[in-house]
Amino acid sequence: MLSFDLYFHQVRMKKGNSIQQFLQKCLENLRKEFTELKSSSVDQLMYVKEDLIIPHHNTFYDFIVTKARGKSGPLFSFDVHDDIRLLSDATVEKDESHAGKVCLRSWYERHKHIFPASRWEPYDPEKSWDKYTVSDKEAAKITVK
Numbered sequence: 001m002l003s004f005d006l007y008f009h010q011v012r013m014k015k016g017n018s019i020q021q022f023l024q025k026c027l028e029n030l031r032k033e034f035t036e037l038k039s040s041s042v043d044q045l046m047y048v049k050e051d052l053i054i055p056h057h058n059t060f061y062d063f064i065v066t067k068a069r070g071k072s073g074p075l076f077s078f079d080v081h082d083d084i085r086l087l088s089d090a091t092v093e094k095d096e097s098h099a100g101k102v103c104l105r106s107w108y109e110r111h112k113h114i115f116p117a118s119r120w121e122p123y124d125p126e127k128s129w130d131k132y133t134v135s136d137k138e139a140a141k142i143t144v145k
Helices: 019-030 060-065 105-111
Strands: 002-006 009-013 045-049 052-054 101-104 132-134 142-144
Touching: 009 019, 019 045, 019 101, 045 105, 101 105
Parallel strands: none
Antiparallel strands: 002 009, 045 052, 045 101, 132 142
């Protein structure tokens, strides 16, 4: 079972579930609190993980088996690793996966020129992000390896 936190909600999914099924459960949970979602359908939602817009037809299993990577790390990581704090070794790579975002497609269309939506792009399994740069024109560049 996969578990996802939505604000203070938890959604449990099986690894064979599709992103669309995940979004359907999210929608059911979030409709109670967000009136703007009452008339929304799953097709109007987007799931964004590691700055990638994840297609609805993919399953979590697809990403787990292929060890799919996002811009700044693994899309989903359920492997067990040693705790770096216990090892006191900063050279050990952490395979942490960040929380995903669920948003309305209409919100994305209105805000795609503004951070963070300006960094989002459709997931492409063929693309590799060996060097992902977080930059601001006014600030120094930071490269994540």
